Amino acid sequence: MAVHQEKKNSEERKHKSTQNDTQTSQVQWGRAWEVDWFSLASILFLLMFAPLIVYYFIMSCDQYQCSLFEPLLDLLTGKKHLSDIWNKTPTLTYRAAGIYTLWVAFQVVLYVFVPDFCHKFLPGYVGGIQEGAVTPAGVVNKYEINGLQAWIITHVLWFANAYYFHCFSPTIIFDNWIPLLWCANILGYAVSTFAMIKGYFFPTNATDCKFTGNFFYDYMMGIEFNPRIGKWFDFKLFFNGRPGIVAWTLINLSYAAKQQELYGQVTNSMILVNVLQGIYVLDFFWNEAWYLKTIDICHDHFGWYLGWGDCVWLPYLYTLQGLYLVYHPVQLGTANAIGILVLGLIGYYIFRMTNHQKDLFRRTNGNCKIWGKKPEYIECSYMSVDGTKYYSKLMTSGFWGWARHFNYTGDLMGSLAYCLACGFEHILPHFYIVYMTILLTHRCIRDEHRCFSKYGKDWKRYTAAVPYRLIPGIF
């Protein structure tokens, strides 16, 4: 129903532009044609060092009880050589390769062959076939939204195995964590390389491809906008959601099981991390249709950044708190535990409400109530490559009137809560908040650059009306 309404609205709002377009830059939105030296340097840095960073973090837990300084100290003082560390690192095993292949294959089956049934009985849940946003080439893709169902089936089977079938140990992920890292890397590199080749030779939609002429930029940031195999296998939706986010909660459960095995109990900090991150993951799947309208799907092309990032960076570095707690079980005092829980829940509330307000506003074309009042907004227009002019609105009410990215602020509060649950003995579990702060601040800048190219002077009117990005009055 909402989808039909949105389609109708969008049909009403678009019309073919007959003007000789004076705002050519607006037609380039979503396409960084010129690669500046800073972007190139950052990309080369990430391509070279991101896999090493992941290895370093995981290795330091495996060999140094999660100390990030000790390996460096050992190397600098000559106590150990790189080869000593490398020789102690578990290698790829047939067992890990088997587990990983089965895992990915199972998720592919759930994604491709099991149409969504959750939307048929869960009130308020939007699943089944849904439409994405208009791409720069003016295409509207259809998606089968069945991530919640995949998450539920996977977790039901996980618990059924843990409590009844005992086919494998619930600590299986932790026990094979480094061998699985090699498998995840193989998949991450394979899918990114395949996506690049596909972009050149058999793109899903040639008009939505972006070639900058710079090999490294194209490999990292992607060529194709929405690569697909067949009608429904969408790379972005699958890789972000399934090997990435479905795995997140399973990995945390495996860490909790390991704590139980090692210490005979699961600490309250481990429960907090499992619960807060579990809420975040479930929220993602409950709102998977909304995710179609977020930057990952709407604006980013599919390259190494998303392909390798979803297979390796996300499952390995977003779950560092749980991993750390296996090596350092932290039992928080009641006041601290409650404080962290409250911080996490408030952060989640802000994150969810801000995203919900924008979603509601866009779905109803502004015919809704935000905090009991009709929302205020700025009318804006943009153009797709074929010269079709579209109209849109930027809301200046609710949380969107407080700051331009208050959803990121809520996300950061939640991220801080996960880290605080681990105490302050080591910095490793605090990597996440540092990373999220850099990621989301960079994302603000990237998104605003894109929105400015898209909306031009209308975006300037919006930033004048809502002057702050993350924290009202400060930034």
Ligand code: NDP
């Ligand atoms: P947003 O959901 O904030 O989407 C930004 C887009 O929304 C803009 O490009 C613009 O798109 C539109 N928009 C901007 N301002 C307004 C407004 N005032 N009114 C209406 N529409 C507006 O960004 P993301 O996709 O980056 O993030 C979605 C969520 O995902 C966030 O809560 C973020 O915290 C989270 N996230 C989490 C990550 C993680 O690793 N855990 C990584 C990235 C994001 P348009 O072109 O349609 O106008």
